[in-house]
Amino acid sequence: MYQKKYEELKFTDDFMFCKILMGNKDICKEIIELLLGVKVKNIVYLEEQKPIEITSDGKGIRLDVYLEDGNTVYDLEMQTTISKDIAKRSRYYQGMIDLNLISRGAAYSELKESYIVFICLEDLFKKNRSLYIFRNICVEDRELILGDGATRVFVNASGSRDGLTAAQTAFLDYVAGKEPTDDLTTKLSEEVQRARDKEEWRNEYMTLLQRDREKYEEGKVEGRAEGKAEGKAEALIAxxxxxxxxxxxxxxxxxxSPEELLEIINNNRK
Incomplete structure (x- = not known):
């Protein structure tokens, strides 16, 4: 089982993505404004890889980078691989985020605007666009927007750069693996380099890596001894x-499916 060494991690690796965006408000703010065309005033982080577990059976989700800015919440997810289930996962995330807001005492009219953003390396919709922005609209009158305040965005680093700003192009090129070419991507590259020198983060990553190696090896032994897949599943879940x-x-x-595995993971958290 190949696992990246800490010094090999890039911005698009989940561990690095979360650490950098949760550790630098200015960069996080700049990326949100760049991708969504909104103005962010004051970022308030709610929790690193925030878990939302509010249903009666304990099923929930774990968000990469979840934050608030006044009456708006943002969830940023790094997606290095594509499956047909991502769209439905975004729907599930939306529902759980809304339930979480309601559980904190909000009336329906007080639900915050929300943006769920999947930053993808591949094109989920095969239309060669770099940005896919979805809001609920009327089928009979496509100029009529429901106005429920929910927006889901799928960023495609492999799409056409037509219509994008120079800054958006530079960011997506960097996500796609190219060298930094502007101020933001240079800062991201520097943050990655600085992160690689942080012994605390390195130790955290290596601890997780070692634990998961052990579980993976245990899983292989159990799988051979029992002729079952439980050990392998436990290792992958970890x-x-x-x-x-x-x-x-x-x-x-x-x-x-990712949804089936997500349900298994959440059941294991009970």
């Missing part, structure tokens, strides 16, 4: 939970 393996990759290896 990797997903610690942000070291994308849920889509793990689900594929277990012949499950």
């Amino acid at each position: 990797l997903v939970t610690d942000g070291l393996l994308d849920i889509d990759i793990a689900a594929k290896r277990l012949n499950k």
Whole structure:
């Protein structure tokens, strides 16, 4: 089982993505404004990889970078692999975020505007666009927007750069693996380099890595001894939970959908 060394991590790796955006408000703010064309006043982080577990059966979600700015909430997700289930996962995330806001005492009329943003390396919709922005509209009159305050955005780093600003192009090129070419991407590259020198983060990552290696090896032994897949599943679930393996990759290896694997993970948290 190949696992990246800490010094090999890039901005698009989940561990690094979360650490950098949760540790630098200015960069996080700049990325949100760049992708969404909104003005962010004051970022308030709610929790690193925030868990939302509010249903009666304990099922929930774990968000990468979740934050508030006044009457708006943002969830930023790094997605290095694509599956057909991502759109439905975004729907599930939206529902859970709304339930979380309501559970904190808000009336329906007080629900905050929300943006769920998946930053993808591949094109989910195969239309060669770099930005796909979805809001609820009327089928009979497409100029009529429902106005429920919910927006879901899928960023495609491999799409056409037509219509994008120079800054958006530079950011998506950087996400796609190219060298930094402007102020923001240079700052991101520098943050990655600085992160690689942080012993606390390195130790955290290595601890997670070692724990998951042990679980993976235990899983292989159990799988051979019992002729079952439980050990392998446990090891892969640990990797997903610690942000070291994308849920889509793990689900594929277990012949499950990401939603099925997410349900297993949340049941294990009970």
